[in-house]
Amino acid sequence: MDKASPKVAVDYVRSAVVVTLNYEKILDEVDIKSIEKSVLPVIDDNDNIKLVLDFSKVQFLSSAMLGLLIRIKKIVEDKGGQLRLAGINPKIMGVFKITRLDKVFTIVEDSVAATESF
Amino acid sequence: MDSKNNDFLLESAKTIEVDSLDRVSYACGVVMDAINASNFAHDEVFAIHLALEEAVVNAIKHGNNCDSSKKAYLSYSISDDRVDIVVSDEGGGFDPSRIPDPCCDDNLCKASGRGLFLIKSYMDLVEYNDSGNSIHMVKYSQKVRESDR
Numbered sequence: 499m500d501k502a503s504p505k506v507a508v509d510y511v512r513s514a515v516v517v518t519l520n521y522e523k524i525l526d527e528v529d530i531k532s533i534e535k536s537v538l539p540v541i542d543d544n545d546n547i548k549l550v551l552d553f554s555k556v557q558f559l560s561s562a563m564l565g566l567l568i569r570i571k572k573i574v575e576d577k578g579g580q581l582r583l584a585g586i587n588p589k590i591m592g593v594f595k596i597t598r599l600d601k602v603f604t605i606v607e608d609s610v611a612a613t614e615s616f
Numbered sequence: 617m618d619s620k621n622n623d624f625l626l627e628s629a630k631t632i633e634v635d636s637l638d639r640v641s642y643a644c645g646v647v648m649d650a651i652n653a654s655n656f657a658h659d660e661v662f663a664i665h666l667a668l669e670e671a672v673v674n675a676i677k678h679g680n681n682c683d684s685s686k687k688a689y690l691s692y693s694i695s696d697d698r699v700d701i702v703v704s705d706e707g708g709g710f711d712p713s714r715i716p717d718p719c720c721d722d723n724l725c726k727a728s729g730r731g732l733f734l735i736k737s738y739m740d741l742v743e744y745n746d747s748g749n750s751i752h753m754v755k756y757s758q759k760v761r762e763s764d765r
Contacts, residue, residue: 523641525641525669526640526641527637558665558666560666560670561670561728561731562673562728566727568725568726569727572725593666593734596733597719597733598719599724601724
């Protein structure tokens with residue numbers, strides 16, 4: 499991973515906001531609070547946001563991150579927005595399937611497909 | 617073997633003490649380095665790592681209520697065919713049968729409550745001591761499961 503990359507990168511693509519999580523592992527409270535602090539202001543600043551969370555760099559995450567995703571989804575939808583998860587690797591996709599969260603989230607292959615899906 | 621983990625005795629086990637959430641990644645990293653140096657498949661390593669992190673976080677957060685004067689005890693034993701992990705805390709314990717199913721429709725959108733479910737889903741054997749403050753988890757290597765067929 500490029501050491502110069504911010505841990506959370508925000509890009510505006512078409513009408514969407516793409517948040518790339520430059521973490522190999524999202525595990526502890528520090529990581530999760532840091533992501534929360536970066537993502538929530540982006541949602542606050544954009545009513546009806548079309549938000550893509552790009553997990554293509556992420557190899558591993560804990561149930562605490564699943565909890566944050568659920569909170570983010572609720573905040574986005576309460577503000578009239580939509581959320582897509584993109585770039586989820588097969589092992590993490592297994593976690594979503596086992597917990598049935600693949601039925602809760604709209605999961606798209608990659609961020610390009612996600613921005614085109616709105 | 618630390619006496620705190622004597623509900624589940626593991627042969628040749630090593631034990632790490634963890635006193636805060638900040639130390640969870642380090643402690644789990646020590647165990648995972650040892651497992652990565654063994655012959656477990658990538659999927660098995662992912663499963664063990666996930667269950668291990670969830671168990672230690674549960675012990676610190678829910679068992680010890682993040683009280684840094686209390687410790688969680690992480691013991692592990694690795695052989696060619698299985699990994700045994702015991703995680704104990706100094707809390708009062710809980711009844712795992714009373715943990716709601718996070719996959720039922722009413723709970724699906726709750727932000728927490730998936731840790732134990734993931735542990736059970738990804739490990740081959742999961743058991744608690746009577747007081748509910750110590751969990752023993754086992755993952756068998758794929759080679760063992762295939763030889764059983």
